[in-house]
Amino acid sequence: MNADQVREFRAQLEAAEWVDGRVTAGRQSASVKDNAQIPENHPVAREVGAAIVAALERHPLFVAAALPMHVFPPLFNRYAGGQSFGTHVDNAIRQITGTNHRIRTDLSATLFFAEPEEYEGGELVVEDTYGVQEVKFPAGSMVLYPSTSLHHVRPVTRGARLCAFFWIQSMVRDDVRRTLLFDLDMAIQQLNQSVAEAAPGQESPICNGVAVQLTGIYHNLIRQWAEV
Numbered sequence: 518m519n520a521d522q523v524r525e526f527r528a529q530l531e532a533a534e535w536v537d538g539r540v541t542a543g544r545q546s547a548s549v550k551d552n553a554q555i556p557e558n559h560p561v562a563r564e565v566g567a568a569i570v571a572a573l574e575r576h577p578l579f580v581a582a583a584l585p586m587h588v589f590p591p592l593f594n595r596y597a598g599g600q601s602f603g604t605h606v607d608n609a610i611r612q613i614t615g616t617n618h619r620i621r622t623d624l625s626a627t628l629f630f631a632e633p634e635e636y637e638g639g640e641l642v643v644e645d646t647y648g649v650q651e652v653k654f655p656a657g658s659m660v661l662y663p664s665t666s667l668h669h670v671r672p673v674t675r676g677a678r679l680c681a682f683f684w685i686q687s688m689v690r691d692d693v694r695r696t697l698l699f700d701l702d703m704a705i706q707q708l709n710q711s712v713a714e715a716a717p718g719q720e721s722p723i724c725n726g727v728a729v730q731l732t733g734i735y736h737n738l739i740r741q742w743a744e745v
C-alpha cells in the first residue's frame with residue numbers, strides 16, 4: 518500500500534472501537550494472546566479490509582506466491598504496553614463471521630500499518646523449515662507465511678504496533694508444490710524479461726521456444742495440483 522493509503526486507513530483504524538483480542542482466538546492461543554482488536558464486523562474493519570483484498574488481487578507477486586482461492590476478510594490488531602502473543606499455530610479452519618463460509622488457512626498474512634521505528638519490539642517471529650525468520654516491515658508492507666508454522670509476536674515495550682492479519686486458502690494446498698510453482702513462475706518471468714530485452718537481431722529462437730515450453734509446464738502442473 519502506498520503512503521497515502523496507509524495514512525488514511527490508519528487514521529480510520531485508530532479512531533475505531535477496540536476490544537480484547539482473545540475474541541477470535543482458539544483455546545490454546547487464547548492462553549498466550551494479549552492484544553487488542555477491532556470487532557470483526559465493524560464497518561471500518563470491513564472497509565479497510567476490502568481495500569486490502571482489492572490491492573492484493575492486483576499484486577502479481579502476491580498472486581504468484583499465494584495462488585489464492587479465498588482470502589479471509591482482514592482483521593486488525595494492536596499491541597502496546599508490553600503486550601505480546603506467545604508461540605502458537607493458527608486455527609486450521611476459520612468461519613467467516615455471519616456466513617456459512619469456512620476457509621482452510623494455508624497461508625497467514627500480516628500487513629504493517631506503523632513504521633518499525635515507532636515501536637520497540639513487536640517482531641513477528643516465524644519458525645519454518647528454513648529456520649527462524651524475524652519480521653518487522655515498513656508501513657504498507659506485508660509478510661505471507663505458511664500457516665503450518667509456529668509463530669509469536671515479541672512484547673511491544675514502547676509505542677504501538679498496528680497491523681492487519683488474515684488468512685488465505687490457496688488453490689494449491691501443499692506448501693512444497695506451491696513453492697515449486699512460485700520458483701518456476703519467477704524463473705519464467707526472468708526468461709521472458711531477457712527475451713523482451715534482446716536487441717533487434719539478437720533474439721534467440723531457442724529462448725523463445727523454452728519460454729513457451731516452461732509456461733506450458735507451469736500451467737499443466739497447476740492443472741494437476743490446483744483445486745478451484
Ligand code: NI
Pocket residue numbers: 605606607668
Ligand atoms: Ni497467529
